[in-house]
Amino acid sequence: MPSRFSPPEIGEETPLKQHRHRHISSHLLLPLLLAGTITLTIILLTVLTIFIYRKLSRNRTAPSDSPSHRQCRRFSHSLIRRATSSFSASNRLGHGGFGSVYKGTLPSLPQQLAIKVMNSVDSLQGEREFHNELSLTRALVSPHIVPLIGFSSDSRKRRFVLVYELMENRSVQDALLDKKCEELMSWSRRFRVVYDVAKGLEYLHHRCDPPIIHGDIKPSNILLDGEFKAKIGDFGLARLKTEGAIEGLEGSEILKKKDDNGSILEETESVLTGFEEGASSTVADRSPEASPGLSPEMGMGNQDHGGGSESVRIKDYVMEWIGNGIKKEKPRNEWLASPSSVDNVNGSKVSSSSAGIRKAKNREPREWWKEEFCEELTKKKKRELSSSNNGGEFWRERDGFSGEFRVPKSGGISSTPSMRGTVCYIAPEYGGGGLLSEKCDVYSFGVLVLVIISGRRPLQVTASPMSELERANLISWARQLACNGRLLELVDPCVHSLHKDQALLCITIALLCLQRSPSKRPTMKEIVEMLSGEAEPPHLPFEFSPSPPSNFTYKSRRTTR
């Protein structure tokens, strides 16, 4: 009879065992599930963090309001050659410190192009500027910046080209100072140019992260499109603000180099002093009628009247000496002065690499030296008048005047190899080998505004009498007019439909920008607010206030533009 209870075979699980097993596995499953979920969450979080970090770091170098970079195309050199008809002279738009700019077209692109060919065969500086300009400009998207379309580079053959959109009306230098375009004789257009440049700089300083310092604001770097809207171009000397430390390092190297050259500088200065002593009397007595040999532009020439032959000889010697010095110092192919294009260009650019390469361009060295000598003569006259108490008030030293235009040493170019920017536009603190900051751009903007308002170069003598020399330096002239409450005299007489309040506002802002102390200068954001009427109009710096106070007043500009 089969037993009712048969013992379980070995290996067979009893329900009890099964229950225990189920209990154990469910006991293990929970922590396993939990661990799995946590691991998965950690992985997801890590991926998400990496994604966000990469996105943020990509946006950091780009302006905050331009999430995606401009489409920047790479072109072959043969295509660029075809676009410019083999870089034909007839297509040449202009010549900059590091090469020529050509007009061109490409079948694949609707717009006309400005093709900047960097001169980098013999120097690394051209290549350096190319990379600098490319990396910075491709990230910029603003209606106030010249749009970069593409580039072409071949390191082996040392060909570096940047392709920009063509600005039909060229630069402010070309359109306003050289051609005196009729369109720019209307006040509203001039004011618009000032406003556009201010907006462009505000974008660079306040909307880019990190901020971008242009470092070379001047008329030839302000381009005008078909409607005369201004855009900032040429970022070859631009810097990200975070590079301050690097700039500082360069600065200390430079100080060392300056010391090394000390004896040479001293020698140069003593020669200049000799010239000043002799030349001041000769130039002061000249007039175009009395001295037909004078260049009417400069009020200086090789002839002498009234027995000053010795001083003229000294002057000629110094001019010659400096001219030779310049030629001697000229690094190969770095001097790009083309006599045909020379016409009192606004300033000579000084730039550097760590190797201390210097350049000056677009001008016969002797031409711009003449202008700078005029400045020296003006200073000399100022000293004379102030010591004789005759007109001392007029020539009183103003904030920042001495030192903002240094006599270039070692052959006409600043002895400070770190100096970047252009003589007359460069901020005094940076010219002395200091740190490049946004306030350097603000200073250059101040000079630019005076140039746009007055329609003349920062250093220019239009006639030889000494009375004209008083106006030679635009900045000091503006300061004088401010002290005398005659600011509107600065406005270009060719301007029509003048809006006096706007003109006073612009000149006042310019004078604020030109204060010697960078911290006193307004920011570009504040300047845009003042120009747009969002902020109250500024007051002149105390030292420029006319006496009795306030010869001119503004109407409130709290109107919408």
Ligand SMILES: Nc1ncnc2c1ncn2[C@@H]1O[C@H](COP(=O)(O)OP(=O)(O)OP(=O)(O)O)[C@@H](O)[C@H]1O
């Ligand atoms: N996008 C452009 N459209 C039209 N013309 C241009 C354009 N870019 C430059 N140019 C012309 O070419 C000239 C040379 O420009 P570039 O930027 O090379 O040098 P620069 O500003 O004159 O001198 P530097 O290199 O010393 O700053 C300008 O003055 C301007 O006349």
